[in-house]
């Protein structure tokens with residue numbers, strides 16, 4: 001199976017090239033030329049497999065220039081019971097009371113307690129194998145700009161992986177205290193973490209400039225290195241996310257919640273549109289999904305797009321209690337546009353160009369109609385997010401994080417407005433302990449303690465839930481990284497970090 005660029009169909013690359021390269025030269029994203037198609041019998045055959053078995057089948061069907069051994073090795077190394085706290089890395093919690101019926105697919109049992117682990121635990125294995133196939137012998141240098149979750153998940157995935165080095169830049173003051181502590185205490189011999197004086201956009205722009213700086217690229221080449229990307233536009237991050245939708249469906253059949261062949265709906269708290277797009281791919285491969293419910297916080301650019309067909313990023317940016325969804329340019333939407341426009345690369349290039357130059361585009365009626373056939377969009381502000389966390393805890397004894405609560409709230413809006421009672425899978429994307437302050441404030445009326453770990457302890461004492469071990473251990477962990485630099489010092493920081501500053 002080969003891959004095209006969303007902006008230029010004449011670009012055709014193999015799976016390993018798509019993963020090693022990350023993004024196409026002209027700025028397009030790589031998409032599979034065709035999808036594996038599964039019949040109900042194929043899905044039935046997955047029922048008896050475990051998560052790893054399902055992952056090997058599905059990922060193997062996409063990664064046609066990988067050997068079966070390479071896929072086996074990658075999957076077995078990534079999804080261990082040790083790393084994910086149990087045999088099933090993506091277990092489901094059911095909420096069923098009255099007319100409320102929700103399956104919460106918990107994707108946060110990995111080493112960094114957010115759903116990014118589902119992809120970033122396996123990406124390093126796929127990436128090193130891809131680099132070996134396409135740029136044999138080179139060392140991959142991964143640069144990441146992060147607003148919190150991606151940086152830590154990438155560090156944890158790439159730490160001590162042979163043939164790679166990873167550098168993460170985060171905005172000093174722009175991440176939560178827990179996220180900062182997670183990164184500053186990161187272990188591993190091939191990792192470095194740098195805080196920059198600026199915001200997330202400054203960090204991201206700085207990294208992009210380094211990626212395209214010819215002098216730096218030349219210096220890397222002389223030292224047998226090349227840049228690579230671990231952010232969510234890489235196909236190697238999207239593919240592993242398709243697996244858990246099939247796996248959740250199989251688990252629901254096995255647990256007697258649905259019958260094989262029944263339709264489900266999917267609701268996802270969305271930022272960069274990666275997670276929800278993975279479920280759309282699953283549907284196009286044969287998973288019986290009726291509707292995709294796209295949940296946003298106050299940065300509701302996607303809600304407006306789904307309702308009106310106009311994507312307008314020129315709007316106020318809100319800093320919310322669900323920070324991993326604070327985003328106005330939702331990169332993976334480009335892949336959806338490609339597929340629902342009938343793979344019209346010229347059209348996609350035109351729309352993305354308009355977004356870059358004017359900050360806004362409008363899709364035609366045909367695309368809008370397709371979009372609304374599958375997608376429903378809604379949003380939830382901070383007050384309603386906290387109210388939802390409080391209600392879920394009080395009425396259902398379920399402790400949700402801020403992102404998951406946005407999805408639950410928007411799903412309830414959807415059910416009320418449409419009356420559609422199809423069983424729903426809601427993506428639960430982070431541990432509540434990663435956002436302890438907002439979660440604790442939602443379940444108590446008492447004054448909050450001052451420091452992060454006191455809040456964590458109090459949340460645990462109040463709710464009787466356990467603090468995830470990877471977060472509990474941070475309290476006494478040694479801080480390894482405290483370096484802060486200005487944005488214009490980033491290139492020099494990269495070169496000296498790699499010991500190639502000549």
Ligand SMILES: *Cc1c(COP(=O)(O)O)cnc(C)c1O
Nearest residue numbers: 270271272273274275324429430
């Ligand atoms: C990244 C993230 C999201 C958004 O996922 P996308 O794939 O970017 O849409 C939602 N919740 C949490 C906790 C995240 O870390």
